Amino acid sequence: MSINGKPKFAMYWAASCGGCEIAVLNTHEKILDIDTNFEVVFWPIAMDAKYNDVKAMEDKSILLTLFNGGIRNTENEEVANLLRRKSQILVAFGSCASEGCIPGLANLSSLSDIFNASYQSASTVNPDNVAPKTSVSVPEGEIHIPAMFPALRPLDQVVSVDYYMPGCPPESHQISRVIDLVIKVISKEADLPPIGSVIGAGESTVCDECPRHRDVKTIKQFVRVQDIDKINADLCLLEQGIPCNGPASRSGCGALCPKSGAQCIGCYGPAEGVLDFGARMITALASVIESNEPSEIERILEGIPDPVGQFYRFNLANSLLRTGTAAWRNNASLKE
Amino acid sequence: MTSYLFYPGCSMETSAKAYYESLIAVKKTLGLDLVEIDDWNCCGATEYLGINLIPAYALISRNLALATQQANGSRTVVAPCSACYLNLAKADHYMLERPELGEKVNLALQAGNLFYKPGSLEIRHLLDILINDVGLEEIKSKVKKPLRGIKVAPYLGCMVPRPDYKKRWSDHEHPDELDRLLSALGAEAIDFPLKTHCCGGHMPQISPSTAFELIRRLLHGADLYEADLLVTVCPMCQMNLDAFQAETNRYFHTNYKIPIIFFTQLMGLAFGEDPKELGFGRELVSTEFALSRIGLEIPEPDGSKVQPKRAKKTGLPMPTMPADEEAHK
Amino acid sequence: MSDAFEPIIIGFTCNWCSYRAADLAGTARVKYPANIRLIRLMCSGRIDPTFVLKAFASGADGVLITGCHPGECHYIEQNYKALRRYLLLKRSLTQLGIEAGRVKLVWASAAEGVRLADEITKMVEQVKTLGPLNWPKWEGFFDDEIHSLVEIPEEVSA
């Protein structure tokens, strides 16, 4: 417990876009509840605390840590281990921490490709061809920067995680519900769900919350939303040929995208107990294609030009394969 | 006015002038635009492929290469003579089926900076175009003088229905395309069982006795069914049956007098063209008597010849043939 | 053990025809390479792309999917669904860098023991030419290799 008797709260961001931080802010007045009930001890975006401050704390002294972002470099891993030691409840907050999310898509490329793209390609002015090094000596002394791992890992592949909160970002109403829950736990009005379970999401998949009418699926073609001149407002998008990931994505977001005419892209991750999100969507879409002729099926599949983007946009790093072969077969840059 | 690439072949200028003249007359009436392939060369007839394969195919596919260069929007090459049609079709078929043959032929063609990509042209016989593209209804509408009164033996020869790579004909042994064309012209086509049997080809030069036997069978068959004349689609068949009819008669002590003409000549007659412009008179066995019968009632047969048992209307019903089944539906 | 690369192929068979074809190859003593290890399912329609991904992730170098010929499925039409899933899965695998030759779909009826043995032999040869996939065993993959390269500077870890 902190000096003023309030439990400590921390939030950290590793390889992520910061959207989860904003989502917490997006809970509007609920942010005040955090302040009233917790003593925020470490929140890099919100306050100026240093790693040493955290190191100085006793272990397990932070009650709740919301950790968003994947583990991409040694610093992320370092801090993840640190916060694990210092926190009672470590929550993998948001899709990046839970399953790698968009940064995880970099697992398709090797480090050398990533460095080439960043430092040698047209997008960077790099006349004297500077390549990133983990340490360099300057007059003032030796400077070190963290090293990049060959692939990005979700939090639970580095440290043990107590709870997962899916979503890119998690919806604000779900964040508020979780915060209320933790507050109730503190005041002993409720107890924590079993370790390892997913909080701030539903039991079923997005179709459960989607208002659109659904019928038996018979898909003749896959098209993009913009290719259809007039989308039927209340018919299931998949039945209009739009490859929607709703059937395999965990519910909890309130089917925000399908409600507004866009297909679900699966940011709430796989349903309960599913090993590989992509596999579920591959089999779901393929099984309802209305053709038994290989060449015609191939023609229909042309409608999904980027299968990995369609099926593994948020959870490549957490899938069975976790990466593309390029990621680890030729990560030469680490060796030099 | 559909246009085709036209490959006339050498015989159209020499022994089969009648075929050419009658075709020109018929072409106008039916609105066929036949654009001759310029600088075409001989197709090697039935001999050359048997003597030297690669040069023969090079000779043939030179025409195809020229045709592709000159493609006037149409991808179809029409050949009136069966031998030319078959040789062109063989070249296209085997160049596709045996790539190494295709390469060697194209190597040869490069000398005249020509090239032929097999499969890029459709090779079809004139009769096929008339039946399937122009259509019997169109032909029937153009008939001014129906050829009632004459009985015609439809003779297709062997090269058109076999090997038939693209499966264009109704049957490989008893195709009925020519029969249907003749009845469209008003003539009566006899049920000629030997319509696709061999006419001897180039046998008259190699072993005359064999050729005479083959020719005798055809003449005997036509004569047996009291045909007034025999109609063919191939200059070589016409020449064998017409030119060697006298010698065959001498060899077998028979006296068949069956005029052998081209089906386009009959079409010209039915369209009301002047026989002179249709090449009549060029044939050796005169058609004069046969033509005089057009328009006459058919006299009762005097029964001198042994009549084959035709299926009379009484007795047991015949099975329906697929073509009639279609008509029933 | 010879050092030449011996691939491991996981084969999915359907209880009614391709598994019986494998049995028939046995009773007929038809020889084929031992690189393949068969799993019996009730129908090729039961094959979940997760199984194929799991096989590759756990060390297989190739996956052979077999089922009844179209039109001869014991459950009438379920092999068509296997075909559809196979075609979409193959596209995803190739995009993830797994060569197309490592996964194949083959129809084999209960009477085609010899044909199945030939297909297995062909598949093993093809994967041999592609070489080992050896997908990383992620446990421990990140631990040693990286740290040895970078010493943690004092002030960060203090």
Added chain:
Amino acid sequence: MTNFTTSNGNKERIGVYVCHCGSNIAGTVNVEEVAAWVRTELEGLGVLISRDYKFMCSSLGQELIQNDIKELGLTRIVVGACSPHLHEQTFRTACRRAELNPYLCELVSIREQISWVHTDKDQATEKSKAVIAGGVYRVVHHQPLEPLHVPIHPATLVVGGGIAGIQAALELADAGYPVYIVEREPSIGGHMAQFDKTFPTLDCAACILTPKMVSVGSHPNITLLTWSEVRQVEGYVGNFTVTIQKKARYVNDEFCTGCAICQEKCPKKVIDEIYEAGLGYRKAIYTPFPQAVPKYPVIDRQNCIYFQKGTCKACEKFCPTNAIDFTQEDELVTVNVGNIILATGYDLFDARRVSQYGYGRLANVFTSLEFERLSNAAGPTNGDIVLRDGVTVPKTVGIVHCVGSRDRNFNNYCSVICCMQGLKFAHIVHERTGATVYNFYIDMRTAYKAYDEFYQRVLEEGTLFVRGKVAEITDAARLPGEEGKLIIQVEDTLAGKQRRIPVDMVILSSGLEPRSDAKDLAKLFGISCSADGWLIEKHPKLDPVATMTEGIFIAGSVQGPKDIPTSVAQGAAAAARVLGRIQQGEIAIEPILASVDAEKCSGCRICNGLCPYNAIVFHDDRNVTEINPALCQGCGTCIAACPAGAISGTGFSDTQILAQIDGLLLLNAE
């Protein structure tokens, strides 16, 4: 990382048994090494005991398992031996005897799929370890199951009223069980009713067939649904619901006495393409043949003047019991049966496809069925063998065998009956007309009882046999004496020369083909048929009358070309199998089923269209899908398709298969 503690928290107690199978396995697999490896490497999983034994399937081998279960309290058994299709049942029974749920036992094939197909001993041993490891990893996740017991409805549906169907129906009815026969034609009898004589006994076909037809027609247990077709089949073994369309006969069978005055008075004569094979005529109102069962005629709408033009009604005027009823409508009848026997017979090969034989073009070329009608006393010529002109008696007759059979252009298979049929025709022609008879054959196939003796007899009667495939039949005369005749061009392979044989009449002994609608029939009943259309039996040698689908049997030439004795035998065999089922009263079905977790199901309906057995039902109100366990056949397609992972299956669950994959790849993990 799949952890291996199961639901009850502690590890399972596993027994592994590696069979030598004499030398079948031990010859190529080092069974001792495998057993030892399992004991050490897989102990962590809970393997307590790992034995190798000479013959696991022997009673001693089974006792080994039973004793271990009792003494060591084993909860899982893995046996490395032959194939599950052979001894899975044996080891399951052993477990049951030791009070262990039989479905907690897994048989792993190391004989058919390892020792018999690999030569390198080391590789075979390594693979055996891996495959058994797969079995052990899998068996840990097995759940105790009980087979589903399904009651068997005692009624049976026989589809097809030919001799095979008749035999099956009589056997079942005589055993006291209700039978429904569905026959497409107005009368039962099938092709056999068209024949004049039957080989080899030269019995008159009608004389030996009609008594059976009469007993079918009058049997209290048989409901005859002729002029009807099956439209829909639902349900599964023991509980089929079959919808049958009874086409309107426009004759009221309560009043009709079968006096056939209506057939005399009907003015409209039509060629009878089916029964008279196109050689004879029938009226618009007709029964196919006098001994038809049932005896009630039918009105053929296409040709009935009343139905086409609204006039005539001669049959109604002259019918003494005014049984004619033009207002009759087609009727849909639903029946519940426990088993189904398909005996829908064959189609004759269409001889017109062989254009060089001239059938359809040359008048005096007849097919076998046409000749059967020609030579039949009830046929169009009252049995007189005459040419197409209906008058001339042929002096020389040529009979051509193998028309459309054993021919790469048409059907590769031998149609079994055309040789004997050709010999029968030769005898009949010889006996009735004294004509010279030529038989053109490539191999004389007279394999069954008293067949070859019949061949000897036809030889002695002076039939001229020419061994060669007929090349052409033409009327183009070439040599003297050929005018007006049909010339058969054939290469006589025994005389070693080409021959041109002029004959007056040719009979084409055509082969048998699957029914043109065989593929639809297979789809309707949920069974599979081969590429060309013969229905596929469960096992070509040991189980020819059953199919892969429980409760559906096949008999007669629907399964492939065969003669009458074999068709009758198969009819009776199918009936015996059905009787066995009915006696059992119920049948145990493998408890392999799929089920939906309503909590997880989001109602996305991806799975709704995937089940050919309509077992998947969507509840609009609850927005949830449910699987009807009674209809589910356990194929698992929906389990693999469910995007939410909400469908699970017994016997082949995801966890079991994924664990098996881990086990199979264990050896290469190091």
